[in-house]
Amino acid sequence: NDRVADAVRAHPSRLAAFATLPMVDPAAAARELERAVTKLQCRGALINGTTNGLFLDHPTFAPVLEAAQALNVPIYLHPAPPPPAVQEAYFGGLPEPYGFMLSIAGWGWHTETGLHALRMIVAGVFDRFPQLQIIIGHMGEDLPFSLARASGVLSRVPGSLSRPVAESFHDHFHVTTSGYFTIPPFLCALSVVGIERLMFSVDYPYSENAVGRAFLDALPVAPADRDKIAFGNAERLLRL
16 A cells, blocks of 8 residues: 555556555454555555455454445445355356356456445445445446346345345445446446446456547547546545
8 A cells, every 4th residue: 555655646647546455354454444545545445355255244344344434435346256165166167268267257256246235235234334335347247237126126025124225226336337348238337327426447457448448438428427437426436
């Protein structure tokens, strides 16, 4: 975090940073998030998937979520390779490199991160932290396509949810375009997520930056909405 802060200070008109956190020690992670935001001017934190097989809905991580809410900064929830048992059960027995690629950018990353988001909602994370904001990439990690179905099923289950799953998603999640540079998934995300919570993002080195820029230029939206996606929404959320 100190190194990335040095890079931001050297190029303040071009760069801003998310903090990296020692999630294996949630109390230390919360302290580091506070330091990174208040001392290093980081704009939030980026967390890569599960930690020792645990999702962010686990009570262990409450100090990190509490700190993010208190500091008014978002958490970017990024995919990571699946746990070994999941890798073997779901993606094993395939010719390589197909098994590995299917477990990450070809499919697995997106379904696991979408599941992560739904777990946080049904576990009541946003009832405990009502101001917490989460960013997910890849045009919503398959959730825009499936949100109505998931919400319709999960919201009918007897339990302690204070509101429909879709409502929690709309109030607490922001979506970036990273790596999804075709129009059909964008139109789905736009209709489900809404223009105010969509943000442009490249996905280097998994996708060429020029492809992402060409996609942004070709979006079938009004200029004012393109500006929201390109920079306006990020400026507001990240206080840039």
